[in-house]
Each structure stands twice: as structure tokens, then as C-alpha cells.
Amino acid sequence: MILRQFLQDHVLGRRPGSLYVSGAPGTGKTACLSRVLLDCKDKLAGSRTVVLNCMALGSPQSVFPALAQHLGLPVATGRECIRSLEKHLTAKGPMVLLVLDELDQLESKGQDVLYTLFEWPQLPGSRLVLVGLANALDLTDRSLARLGAHPAGSPRLLHFPPYTKEQLTRILQERLGQVAGDPVLDSAALQFCARKVSAVSGDARKALDVCRRAVEVVELEVRGQTLLKPLPGGDSPVSPVPKRVGLLHVSRVLSEVFGDRLAGGSRGAQDTFPLQQKVLLCSLLLLARHSHTREVTLGKLHDTYSQVCRRQQLPAVDQAECLSLVTLLESRGVLEVKRAKEARLAKVSLMLEEAALEHKLQDTALVGSILAQGLH
Numbered sequence: 001m002i003l004r005q006f007l008q009d010h011v012l013g014r015r016p017g018s019l020y021v022s023g024a025p026g027t028g029k030t031a032c033l034s035r036v037l038l039d040c041k042d043k044l045a046g047s048r049t050v051v052l053n054c055m056a057l058g059s060p061q062s063v064f065p066a067l068a069q070h071l072g073l074p075v076a077t078g079r080e081c082i083r084s085l086e087k088h089l090t091a092k093g094p095m096v097l098l099v100l101d102e103l104d105q106l107e108s109k110g111q112d113v114l115y116t117l118f119e120w121p122q123l124p125g126s127r128l129v130l131v132g133l134a135n136a137l138d139l140t141d142r143s144l145a146r147l148g149a150h151p152a153g154s155p156r157l158l159h160f161p162p163y164t165k166e167q168l169t170r171i172l173q174e175r176l177g178q179v180a181g182d183p184v185l186d187s188a189a190l191q192f193c194a195r196k197v198s199a200v201s202g203d204a205r206k207a208l209d210v211c212r213r214a215v216e217v218v219e220l221e222v223r224g225q226t227l228l229k230p231l232p233g234g235d236s237p238v239s240p241v242p243k244r245v246g247l248l249h250v251s252r253v254l255s256e257v258f259g260d261r262l263a264g265g266s267r268g269a270q271d272t273f274p275l276q277q278k279v280l281l282c283s284l285l286l287l288a289r290h291s292h293t294r295e296v297t298l299g300k301l302h303d304t305y306s307q308v309c310r311r312q313q314l315p316a317v318d319q320a321e322c323l324s325l326v327t328l329l330e331s332r333g334v335l336e337v338k339r340a341k342e343a344r345l346a347k348v349s350l351m352l353e354e355a356a357l358e359h360k361l362q363d364t365a366l367v368g369s370i371l372a373q374g375l376h
């Protein structure tokens with residue numbers, strides 16, 4: 001496994017270097033790296049490991065103070081901060097393993113942030129090993145071309161291809177199998193989901209979301225049936241309700257999720273948030289300001305979001321889809337979800353500073369208008 005070998009060679013072998021991991025969203029970059037870090041925990045104990053999700057930064061430049069803070073350096077700004085980091089990383093000491101997830105977020109004018117970071121392992125006496133994870137496939141070609149000029153120093157590249165149907169099937173089986181008891185999804189349904197998702201994107205997150213959503217649909221159906229329960233005069237217990245998620249459920253969810261998207265072919269809005277996610281984030285931001293707390297229930301969030309959509313005359317998604325959106329945002333490190341028995345009661349909290357989030361959202365007139373109107 002390349003990741004493991006890279007850490008072995010560079011961190012344990014005390015050779016500075018960099019690795020650039022690319023791949024479409026949901027291809028397992030974050031999952032694999034987390035797993036490798038966990039597996040190598042003991043071996044890496046002698047070095048310093050810093051993992052930063054760049055999605056949580058207010059701007060590309062703020063990666064430097066964030067890193068300084070993690071390394072326990074006095075926090076400075078601008079050039080001064082970069083200089084103190086360079087000094088620290090070329091001084092004697094243990095190897096420093098820096099993992100930057102969602103690296104796309106560091107793209108800046110002239111790409112100086114990325115250049116600076118990827119040049120560090122090449123400084124004389126450097127003890128930095130840098131691993132960057134990015135969703136954009138052409139980031140290196142476009143941005144790191146300049147680094148190619150130093151043959152010794154250009155980052156190693158590792159590409160994560162989309163999951164195949166077989167891999168997705170295995171991932172789904174494994175993840176759904178963690179839920180005790182009978183298989184929740186019947187196997188035809190599961191394979192169908194894997195086949196469809198692999199045909200579109202190979203996005204494991206999507207596949208898992210589709211299954212989760214299908215389970216919710218079935219739960220709703222079951223609840224609907226139990227409401228009808230007391231049969232007039234009947235002593236026969238209600239017939240056992242179908243608890244399994246079948247092909248039909250999955251197929252329905254799939255067409256909901258992919259139906260229009262397949263036709264519209266809207267792809268690659270990676271650097272910004274899709275419209276509905278933006279509106280949802282705005283709603284969360286409004287709620288956070290309004291109630292001075294970072295944590296709200298999904299029900300409350302969905303209410304506010306629906307209200308905002310009405311006011312902006314946008315179509316609103318239902319609560320189950322809202323949960324899927326929230327899950328997507330969670331996987332990008334923007335917020336955290338504490339799941340509850342009932343979706344409505346799940347707790348959603350913002351992981352970004354409000355100012356940082358607003359900065360990320362501020363680019364559209366729509367966002368400005370939603371935030372300016374506030375909550376009534």
C-alpha cells in the first residue's frame with residue numbers, strides 16, 4: 001500500500017518529502033488515510049503528526065497560523081508566521097507529518113500558499129513530510145507545475161480512482177453489516193445501488209447516503225402502517241410489517257438523488273457549495289446568530305431552511321434530503337451531526353467560525369440577501 005510505504009520511507013526514514021493524493025469526492029481518500037494513521041499510530045509516536053482540514057479555514061493564508069498553533073509556536077501573522085514556521089521545520093527535532101485534507105481550499109491567486117507549503121520539504125535541513133488530499137484532479141498540473149522544476153522535490157502523486165461496483169458492494173455490505181441483526185437491505189437492493197452509483201461517480205458517500213435514505217423511507221412506511229393498527233373488532237395482530245429495504249425502495253431513492261442530476265450533468269462544483277447546501281448553511285448561520293448557540297436540532301434547522309426557501313422562492317428539500325445534505329457537509333468538515341433515534345432530533349453543529357463560513361459563502365448575491373433579511 002503506497003500510503004503506508006510513503007509514511008514508512010519518509011516519516012520513519014527521516015526523509016522530508018511530499019505526497020499529493022487526488023481523487024473525486026467519496027473515493028475513500030480521507031477514510032484510507034485515517035485508517036493508515038490509526039494503524040501506524042505506534043510507529044508514528046516518535047514524530048509529530050498534524051492533521052488539518054482546510055475546509056475549516058477562513059482563507060488559504062490562514063493555514064499558516066493554524067499550523068503554528070498546532071505546533072505550539074507563538075502565533076504571528078503574514079510573512080512573520082511563515083518565517084517562524086520555516087525556522088521551526090528546519091530546526092533539529094522529530095519529523096513533522098502534516099496532513100492537509102480538502103487541499104483544494106488552499107487554491108489562491110498565484111497559488112503562493114500551495115507553493116510555499118510544497119517547497120518546505122525541500123528546504124535544507126527540513127523535517128517536514130507533507131501529505132495533501134484534494135478533490136480536483138488537475139490541481140497538480142495547474143498549480144504545482146512550478147514544483148516540477150525541482151525534480152528532487154516535486155510531490156509524489158497518488159490517484160484514487162472511483163470505486164468499482166464490486167468495491168462499492170463490499171463497502172456497503174460491510175458498513176450495513178455493522179448494524180446488528182438481519183440484513184437491513186436485501187442483497188439485490190444493495191447490488192443495484194452499487195451498480196448505479198458506480199456508473200455515475202463511484203462515490204461511496206453517495207452510495208451510503210442512498211442506503212441510509214432508503215432505510216428512512218422504509219421506516220416511515222412502517223410507522224405509517226402501525227398507525228393504522230387497531231383493526232376494528234379484529235383480534236388478529238397486525239401482520240408483520242416488511243422491515244427489509246428492497247430493490248424498489250432503493251430504486252426510488254436513486255432516481256430522487258440522481259434523476260435530475262444525471263440529466264443535467266451538473267458536475268464539479270467542488271470549490272464552492274451547491275445551491276441547496278449554501279441555503280442550508282445560511283440557515284444554520286442565521287440560527288446560530290439568533291439563538292447564540294452552535295448546536296441546533298435538524299428539525300429546527302429544516303424549519304428555518306424551509307422558511308428561507310419560501311422567502312427566496314426557492315424549492316425546498318424535505319427533511320430526509322436535508323439530512324443527506326447535512327451529511328455531505330459533515331464529510332467536508334463544515335459541521336458535525338450527532339445522530340439521534342429520530343432524524344428530527346439529530347443535533348447539528350457548526351465546525352467553522354461564523355466569520356470563516358460567511359467568508360466562504362459571501363460570494364453570491366443570494367447569500368447576502370438571506371443573511372441580510374435575518375430571522376423573523
Ligand SMILES: Nc1ncnc2c1ncn2[C@@H]1O[C@H](COP(=O)(O)OP(=O)(O)O)[C@@H](O)[C@H]1O
Pocket residue numbers: 023024025026027028029030031032171174175204205208331
Ligand atoms: N474502503 C472503505 N471501506 C468502508 N467505507 C469506506 C471505504 N472508503 C470510503 N468509505 C466511506 O465512504 C465515504 C466517503 O469516503 P471518504 O474517505 O470521505 O472520501 P473522500 O475523502 O475521497 O471524499 C465515507 O463515509 C467513508 O467512511
Ligand SMILES: [Mg+2]
Pocket residue numbers: 029030031101102331
Ligand atoms: Mg475527504
